[in-house]
Amino acid sequence: MEKKTPLYDAHVLGGGKIVPFAGYLLPVQYQSGVITEHMAVRTKAGLFDVSHMGEITFEGKDALANLQRMMTNDFTDMEKGQARYSMMCMETGGIVDDLIVYKKEEDSYLVVVNASNKDKDFQWMYEHHFGEVEIKDITDEIAQLALQGPNSLEIIQKITKEKDIPKKYYHCIFDAEVGGMKCILSRTGYTGEDGFELYLKASDARTMWDLLLSVGKEYGLIPCGLGARDTLRLEAAMPLYGHELDETITPLEADLGFAVKQNKSDYIGKKKIEEVSLIRKRVGLKVVGNGIIREHAKLFSKDEAEIGYTTSGTYCPYLEYPIAMAMVELGYSIQGTRMIAEVRGRKIEAEVVSLPFYKRIRKGGTK
Amino acid sequence: MQFPENLKYTKTHEWVKEITGGTIEVGLSDYAQKEMGDLVFVNLPQEGDGVTAGETFADVESVKAVSEVYCPVSGIVCAVNEELMDTPESINSAPYEAWFVRIEQISGTEDLMSAEEYEAFIESENQK
Secondary structure (H helix, E strand, C coil): CCEECCCHHHHHHCCCEEEEECCEEEEEECCCCHHHHHHHHHHCEEEEECCCCEEEEEECCCHHHHHHHHECCCCCCCCCCEEEEEEEECCCCCEEEEEEEEEEECCEEEEEECHHHHHHHHHHHHHHCCCCCEEEECHHHEEEEEEECCCHHHHHHHHECHHHCCCCCCEEEEEEEECCEEEEEECCCCCCCCEEEEEEEHHHHHHHHHHHHHHHHHHCEEECCHHHHHHHHHHCCCCCECCCECCCCCCCCCCCHHHCCCCCCCCCCHHHHHHCCCCEEEEEEEECCCCCCCCCCEEECCCCCEEEEEEEEEEECCCCEEEEEEEEEHHHCCCCCEEEEEECCEEEEEEEECCCCCCCCCCCCCC | CCCCCCCEECCCCEEEEECCCCCEEEEECHHHHHHHCCEEEEECCCCCCEECCCCEEEEEEECCCEEEEECCEEEEEEEECCHHHHCCHHHHHCCCCCCCEEEEEEEEECCCECHHHHHHHHHHHHCC
16 A cells, blocks of 8 residues: 655645555646646746655764765765765675765764665665664655756745755755745755755645745746656656666666765775676667657667667657667767667667756856 | 547547548547647558557557557558647647548447447546
């Protein structure tokens, strides 16, 4: 039986089309539809319920040492209120999950993980922890809203004091007050657009949701569902666990080397991740033929050798052409390489392009 | 939602329109387009193709998923609405004008419903 987020009633009332996702009942889209919602985030603003995401806290004098050991990134130089993307890997180098680590205090961190992996992650962390650290799953107490799009800052300014708004991307204010409610206000997101993620008490979620939608109305803010969340992250080439990432793929194969700090003395998976030479790599594909290439399509070279498979694919509402991400043999990962995807018995041609497919033009002051 | 009285409908949500002497037009119902969401791609058969009642003859893709379109009759495709390939969104905006193919030499037919029967069918499906 799927769980409901604190905003379930608001989704039903707002005309959301509800589907089960990662153990939760969430809207895949509202009446406006995926394309309208996608474009709202690229040009104005969109509001997402992402309360299904998992929140796990690390507290105690060995909290940092535990994160250093379990994760591929390095957190030793983080300031309070900073966020950092990382992988958590197995000894084999395969990815347990990709996640975000927030530093709250010297001995206190918040880790945000994928809903579908939350229980597995918690179990993994519990099995690998050492020393003085308390690891707690606080997912059920926390709701998360994502306000995304170029007008997000103006909307949040309407209901927040200036000092509570993080100035830089991947920074947050832990004790912010938004619309009279306490929350963590984080300048992060999963859309490739400027925006905020708000972590707040589950009991405040509905009030915050309604407030943001009413204040945001004049800025073009609309509620958005999982469909647009997926097309937006794909256009921005952000990986999704279960697609681009899983326990058989290493961070370097997934082309996420920026989140692996090889100069770190040790972490789980280091040996396999850093020493095994790459034979395949995640790439971006632009469809040059006719049709949409979705996940699990086999890819063939011009001489009909099987060279890989797609991990995600869709039609991009903003770019107005279909794209896909794929895992291909290293020799076929170079920009401009053409290949053939097999889709329901038809052949569709695609070409390797640089990632991300879409990159926003940053306004001054966000990074 | 609209279900014009002059059309017949299938359980797989296609509409059928009799044009003249043994030729029909096929498209997707208003209900189908709403369920599928914004359509961005259409794959159609070619003129001269033989089609079979109850089997797929085309597919449509929304941003999120591909859906198959089933043929209400057996026969030969005598015209293809190629404009649809450039404007798949017209299926969303005007589903009863967005015909996919015209079929002639009809040799067999699926069970077809009147508008009234189809509306009742959708209601019963939604209550399941």
